[in-house]
Amino acid sequence: MPAAIRLRSVTKSYSKGGQTLRVLDELDLDMDAATFYALMGPSGSGKTTLLNLVGGLDQADEGVVQVGDEDLAAMQSSELAEWRSEHVGFVFQGFNLLPVLSARENVELPLLLAPLSRRQRRQQAERALELVGLADRMNHKPRELSGGQEQRVAIARAIATDPQVILADEPTGDLDRDTADAVLEMLRRLNRELHKTILMVTHDPQAATYADKTIHLDKGKLGRIEENATPTGGS
Amino acid sequence: MPWRLLLRNVIGHPLRSSLTVGAVTVAVFLICILQAVTSGLSRSLDATAANRLLVQSAVSLFVNLPLGYQQKLSAVEGVDEICKWQWFGGRYEQDKGGFFAQFAIDPEPFLPSYPEMHVVEGSYDEFIRTRTGCVIGRQLADKYDWKVGDRIPILGTIFTRTDGAPWEFIVNAIYESSSPAFEELQMFFHFAYIDESLEQRGATGPRGSGIFMLKIAEGVDPVSVQSTVDELFENGPQRVQTTTEAEFNRQFISMLGDVPQLLRLIGGAVLFAIFFAVLNTMMLTGRERTRDLGVMKAMGFGDGVTAWLLIGESLLLCTLGAGLAVLLAVLLEEPLADGTAAFIPGFAIDRQTLSLGVGIALFVGVVSGILPGVRAARMTTTRALQEVV
Numbered sequence: 001m002p003a004a005i006r007l008r009s010v011t012k013s014y015s016k017g018g019q020t021l022r023v024l025d026e027l028d029l030d031m032d033a034a035t036f037y038a039l040m041g042p043s044g045s046g047k048t049t050l051l052n053l054v055g056g057l058d059q060a061d062e063g064v065v066q067v068g069d070e071d072l073a074a075m076q077s078s079e080l081a082e083w084r085s086e087h088v089g090f091v092f093q094g095f096n097l098l099p100v101l102s103a104r105e106n107v108e109l110p111l112l113l114a115p116l117s118r119r120q121r122r123q124q125a126e127r128a129l130e131l132v133g134l135a136d137r138m139n140h141k142p143r144e145l146s147g148g149q150e151q152r153v154a155i156a157r158a159i160a161t162d163p164q165v166i167l168a169d170e171p172t173g174d175l176d177r178d179t180a181d182a183v184l185e186m187l188r189r190l191n192r193e194l195h196k197t198i199l200m201v202t203h204d205p206q207a208a209t210y211a212d213k214t215i216h217l218d219k220g221k222l223g224r225i226e227e228n229a230t231p232t233g234g235s
Numbered sequence: 236m237p238w239r240l241l242l243r244n245v246i247g248h249p250l251r252s253s254l255t256v257g258a259v260t261v262a263v264f265l266i267c268i269l270q271a272v273t274s275g276l277s278r279s280l281d282a283t284a285a286n287r288l289l290v291q292s293a294v295s296l297f298v299n300l301p302l303g304y305q306q307k308l309s310a311v312e313g314v315d316e317i318c319k320w321q322w323f324g325g326r327y328e329q330d331k332g333g334f335f336a337q338f339a340i341d342p343e344p345f346l347p348s349y350p351e352m353h354v355v356e357g358s359y360d361e362f363i364r365t366r367t368g369c370v371i372g373r374q375l376a377d378k379y380d381w382k383v384g385d386r387i388p389i390l391g392t393i394f395t396r397t398d399g400a401p402w403e404f405i406v407n408a409i410y411e412s413s414s415p416a417f418e419e420l421q422m423f424f425h426f427a428y429i430d431e432s433l434e435q436r437g438a439t440g441p442r443g444s445g446i447f448m449l450k451i452a453e454g455v456d457p458v459s460v461q462s463t464v465d466e467l468f469e470n471g472p473q474r475v476q477t478t479t480e481a482e483f484n485r486q487f488i489s490m491l492g493d494v495p496q497l498l499r500l501i502g503g504a505v506l507f508a509i510f511f512a513v514l515n516t517m518m519l520t521g522r523e524r525t526r527d528l529g530v531m532k533a534m535g536f537g538d539g540v541t542a543w544l545l546i547g548e549s550l551l552l553c554t555l556g557a558g559l560a561v562l563l564a565v566l567l568e569e570p571l572a573d574g575t576a577a578f579i580p581g582f583a584i585d586r587q588t589l590s591l592g593v594g595i596a597l598f599v600g601v602v603s604g605i606l607p608g609v610r611a612a613r614m615t616t617t618r619a620l621q622e623v624v
C-alpha cells in the first residue's frame with residue numbers, strides 16, 4: 001500500500017548558543033502516495049530537517065506529521081525506530097554503507113529487524129541487488145565499488161525491506177553527471193514499477209527533473225510546488 | 236543482534252584488533268605469572284611444618300653457631316630430634332648457569348624430621364653408611380641426569396679442599412617431596428664428612444653450624460620450646476634466635492624486600508596500563524563508528540544494539556587476548572616452573588590463577604566497552620548522521 005504524507009503546521013526549532021533558530025515554521029505540506037518528489041532550496045533552508053521529520057528520525061516541536069496511517073508525533077522514540085524499520089528506506093549523500101560488510105551483507109542488515117529466516121534474508125537481499133543491477137558485485141566491499149555503485153547498493157538496501165517510502169538526502173551529491181543519471185533513473189523506476197513514495201533532497205535542478213513534482217523550501221517556509229509535466233531527466 | 240557485523244568489525248580492522256589482543260595477551264600472561272609467583276611463595280610458607288623450629292645466630296644467618304650448642308639443645312624438654320643444617324654453597328663443575336642448594340646435615344635425625352621427603356630410588360640406609368654419600372631431589376637428578384651410584388664433583392667455595400680438587404659425593408638415594416616447602420632441587424650430605432676434613436686439615440672453612448633444626452615432640456607447644464631455647468643462650472657465648480620454619484622462610488624471602496607486595500604493585504600497574512590501552516582503543520573505535528551507528532539507527536536498530544556492538548567488540552578482543560594468554564601460560568608453565576624451582580619452590584599456574592587472569596580481562600573488556608557504548612546509545616540519530624568522517 002503506497003503511503004501519502006501529510007504535514008500540518010509543523011514547527012521545528014534548534015537552539016544554538018542560547019539563540020533559538022526556527023528551521024521549519026508552521027509548515028503545511030501534502031504529498032501524494034506513489035509519487036516522486038524532489039525537494040529543493042538553499043543551503044540551511046531546512047531540507048534535511050524536513051526529511052528527518054518525515055522519516056521519523058527526529059520529532060517536530062509542534063504540528064502533525066502523518067505518513068500513511070501513522071501520526072509520528074504521537075510515537076515514542078523506540079516505536080519510531082520500529083516504524084522506520086518497516087516503513088522507510090533511507091539513502092544518504094555519502095558514507096552510506098558499513099565498510100566492513102560486503103554489498104550483500106549491507107543490504108541484509110535492515111532485514112535483520114524483520115521476522116525472516118537466514119535464507120529469506122539472503123534471497124531478498126540478492127533480489128534487491130539484482131534490481132539495481134549489481135548482482136555480480138554482491139561480495140564486494142564498499143571500497144571495491146565506485147561511488148555510483150555504492151549509491152546503488154544503498155538504494156538496494158533502502159528497498160530491501162519493501163518500505164512504502166524512500167527518503168534520499170542528496171543521493172547524487174557526490175556523483176558525476178552520468179553516474180548521477182543512472183542513480184536517478186533507478187529511483188524513478190522504483191517509483192514507476194514498485195509505486196514507492198519518494199522524497200529526494202537535491203541541489204541539482206537537472207536531478208529534480210526526474211521527479212514528478214518539485215517542492216521548493218526557503219527559510220523554513222514552503223514555496224511553490226512545480227509539476228514536472230513530462231519528466232524526462234538526463235538530456 | 237547483528238553478530239556477523241560484530242565479528243566483521245573485529246576482522247575488518249586486523250592491525251588494530253591484533254594489537255589490542257596482543258596487549259591483552261601480554262598483560263594477562265604477566266598477571267598470571269606474577270600471581271603464580273606470589274601464590275607459590277605463600278604456598279610454600281603455608282606448607283611449612285609447625286613442629287619444626289630453627290635455631291640460628293641472633294646476629295645473622297651468616298654467623299655459625301658453635302657445635303657445642305647441640306648438646307645443650309638436645310637437653311631441652313620437648314625436643315625430639317636435632318639436626319644440623321650447614322649451607323655448603325658449592326658449585327657443580329659442569330654447571331654453567333643454574334645453581335642449586337647443597338646442605339651438610341646429620342643423616343640419622345634428618346629423615347624422621349622430614350616426613351615430606353620420600354626416598355624413591357636407592358637407599359637411605361646406604362646413605363647413612365656412606366661417609367661421602369649424598370641424597371638428591373628428583374628434579375635435581377632429572378636436571379643433570381644423575382643416577383644412583385654416580386659420583387658428583389662439587390667445587391667448594393666456602394669449604395675448599397687443600398688439594399684444590401673438588402669434593403666428590405656418591406649418590407645413594409633420590410627423594411621426592413610431598414610438600415612445596417621442601418624443594419626437590421637440593422643435595423644433602425654428611426655434616427660429619429665435611430667437619431672431619433676440616434679437623435684433619437684436608438679442607439679449610441668455617442667451623443660450626445648455621446642452623447640447628449629442632450623437631451618438637453608431639454603435644455609440646457613449640458612456643459614454649461622457642462622461648463626456653465632463646466633464654467638458654469641469653470648470656471652467650473652467642474645469642475640465638477629461634478623461629479618456626481614458616482617465620483624463617485618469610486624472613487628469608489624478605490631478605491629480597493617485600494616481594495609479594497612488590498609483585499602485587501606491578502600486577503596492579505599492568506592492569507591499569509591494559510585498561511587504559513583497551514579503553515582508548517574502544518573510545519577511538521566508537522568515534523570512528525559514529526556515522527555507521529547513525530546509519531544503523533536510521534534503519535531502525537535500537538540504542539541498545541549500537542551499545543552492545545561496542546561492548547561486544549571490546550569483550551571479544553579481551554576474551555581472545557585472555558584465551559591466548561591462558562594458552563601461553565599452560566604451554567610455558569613447565570619450563571617456567573623448572574627455571575624458577577630453585578627460587579620459588581611452589582611456582583604453579585593453577586586454575587585459580589588462570590581464572591583471575593581471565594576475570595580481569597573480561598572486566599577490562601566490559602568496562603572499556605561501556606563508555607563508548609553508552610555514548611553510542613545516547614547519541615541522536617540525526618546528530619550521528621551529521622558527523623563528517
Ligand SMILES: Nc1ncnc2c1ncn2[C@@H]1O[C@H](COP(=O)(O)OP(=O)(O)OP(=O)(O)O)[C@@H](O)[C@H]1O
Nearest residue numbers: 014015016023041042043044045046047048049050
Ligand atoms: N542538530 C542541530 N542543532 C542545531 N542546529 C541545527 C541542527 N541541525 C540543523 N541545524 C540548523 O538548522 C538549519 C537547517 O538545517 P538543515 O540541515 O535542515 O538544512 P539543509 O536545507 O539540509 O541544508 P544543506 O542544503 O546545507 O544540507 C541550519 O541552519 C542548521 O545549522
Ligand SMILES: [Mg+2]
Nearest residue numbers: 047048049169
Ligand atoms: Mg541537508
